[in-house]
Amino acid sequence: MDLILQPWPWYVAGPLIAIIMFLLIFMGKQFGMSSNLRTICTMCGADEKASFFNFNWRAQKWNLVVIIGAAIGGFIAMHILSADPAVAINPETVSNLNGLGFESAGKAYLPVELYSLEALTDWKALIILIIGGFLIGFGARWAGGCTSGHAISGLSNLQLPSLIAVVGFFIGGLVMIHLLFPLIF
The missing domain is CATH 1.10.287 (Helix Hairpins)
Structure with a gap:
């Protein structure tokens, strides 16, 4: 169980990403988070204001699953699979960030001085x-x-x-x- 509560090493996470990319390429799809934001903006009517948003968003709705998956996966990873939410960073980096006023460096996932x-x-x-x-x-x-x-x-x-x-x-x-x-x- 303790192994599950650790970040996955590159040799596990990397091949998983490669498998997903192979499947997307095989199905003729492209991945990207900013395209999801474009789709959401178009769904909300941005196509009436700017031609950039004038496209068939229904053809991209499969990609919205990425946002849902990222949110659910992030929640599970943070609240279920993480023993410690802090990111393991170099002690010298923690010291440098503390010197810049980021007292949460090495103790929290994101610096609370910016993200709270x-x-x-x-x-x-x-x-x-x-x-x-x-x-x-x-x-x-x-x-x-x-x-x-x-x-x-x-x-x-x-x-x-x-x-x-x-x-x-x-x-x-x-x-x-x-x-x-x-x-x-």
């Missing part, structure tokens, strides 16, 4: 979340997909634009965490 209801009353945290959300949405639209779509589905299909996007995501993440993050906090 109390954080919504802090103007700095709220601005960071709004700007971050805007940049993620802009980047996903500009790159023609999100990190999961490019890194999992696009690379599985050997698409050069996905490789370029993934390299860009990593470079952007490194610039953010090493150059901008210390300036913000």
Whole structure:
């Protein structure tokens, strides 16, 4: 039982993702979370406001199962299969984050300083979340997909634009965490 309460190693999780990707490719489907958001927006009437949302969302409703599965899987993993909700990160990283004011580093899954209801009353945290959300949405639209779509589905299909996007995501993440993050906090 104790093995179940540990994160799955790459040699278990990786092949499971590969099997799912093989099945999706075999069925002629593509995976990505941002496409699910596009489908939901279209279902809610966004196609009347912007041509980007003008498509047959019914052909994509199979993909909405991904959102439901991610929510249910995340809940099960967090509340049933996890002995400790904290992410095991390097002690030096915990020390660096503590120095930036993130006292929950190494103790919680997400930093409560940014991802809690109390954080919504802090103007700095709220601005960071709004700007971050805007940049993620802009980047996903500009790159023609999100990190999961490019890194999992696009690379599985050997698409050069996905490789370029993934390299860009990593470079952007490194610039953010090493150059901008210390300036913000």
